[in-house]
Each structure stands twice: as C-alpha cells, then as structure tokens.
Amino acid sequence: MADSANPVLLYDGVCGLCNRLVQFVLKHDRRAQFRFASLQSAYAVRILQPHDFDPHDLDTVYLVHESGARVSARSDAVIFVLREVGGFWAAIALVIRILPKSLRDWGYRVVARHRYRVFGRFESCPLPETKYRDRFLDG
Numbered sequence: 755m756a757d758s759a760n761p762v763l764l765y766d767g768v769c770g771l772c773n774r775l776v777q778f779v780l781k782h783d784r785r786a787q788f789r790f791a792s793l794q795s796a797y798a799v800r801i802l803q804p805h806d807f808d809p810h811d812l813d814t815v816y817l818v819h820e821s822g823a824r825v826s827a828r829s830d831a832v833i834f835v836l837r838e839v840g841g842f843w844a845a846i847a848l849v850i851r852i853l854p855k856s857l858r859d860w861g862y863r864v865v866a867r868h869r870y871r872v873f874g875r876f877e878s879c880p881l882p883e884t885k886y887r888d889r890f891l892d893g
Contacts, residue, residue, distance in 0.1 A: 769869055783839055
C-alpha cells in the first residue's frame with residue numbers, strides 16, 4: 755500500500771490542527787480514496803526528498819499524487835483535498851483557488867505558525883481508529 759495510486763496526505767502527526775484535518779478527511783471522503791502518513795515517518799522522507807521538500811518542515815502539509823510522481827504543498831494541497839471531498843467543500847476550494855497563490859500560502863503560513871498554541875500538540879502521533887488503520891501508510 756505504500757506505493758498506492760491514491761492521493762496521500764502528509765501531515766504533522768503531533769499537531770492538533772493537522773490531526774483534525776485528517777479526521778475531517780476521513781469523515782468526508784466518501785470514496786475512501788485518501789491515504790495518510792505523518793511527516794515524522796520514513797514514508798514521508800522517502801517521498802519528499804526526491805522532490806527537494808524537507809520532511810522536517812512540519813509547518814507544511816503535502817499531498818502526494820500519482821504514487822509520488824507529483825507533490826503539492828500548503829494551500830494547493832488543502833484545495834485539492836477540499837475539491838476531492840466534494841459538495842460544499844468543493845465550492846469553498848473554488849473560492850480559495852481564486853486568490854493568488856502567494857496570498858493563499860501567506861495565510862497558510864500564518865495559521866501554521868500559531869497552530870500548536872491554538873489547536874494544541876500531542877506527545878506522539880495519535881493512533882487512528884481500527885476501521886481506518888489500513889488507510890495510514892506509516893502505522
């Protein structure tokens with residue numbers, strides 16, 4: 755499964771906001787297409803380094819496409835996730851996409867800078883519910 759053709763969301767496993775994002779995707783991903791791995795995993799290092807992304811940059815969420823052929827970061831990754839879960843969230847993605855990338859990523863960085871203080875931090879990556887474990891590539 756580590757080389758799945760499904761999109762893979764790479765997230766900071768100890769970040770409260772990032773874990774809420776994962777829970778959001780699990781809840782709204784009706785096609786069960788998304789897979790997940792923490793940035794602290796060997797999987798993230800293996801995927802990100804060939805693309806010249808720093809897997810130790812925990813302030814960034816990444817979306818891995820086509821078994822690692824392409825990687826999106828920050829607001830582009832969030833827009834892709836929202837668009838794919840569909841419905842109301844796809845409309846939100848369209849609105850966000852209208853904004854210039856520099857402005858979107860600036861807003862992303864502001865939230866990322868304060869996320870631990872606002873949303874908390876775990877001592878270690880929380881384990882997913884048993885019914886979702888097969889969707890996590892680093893567990």
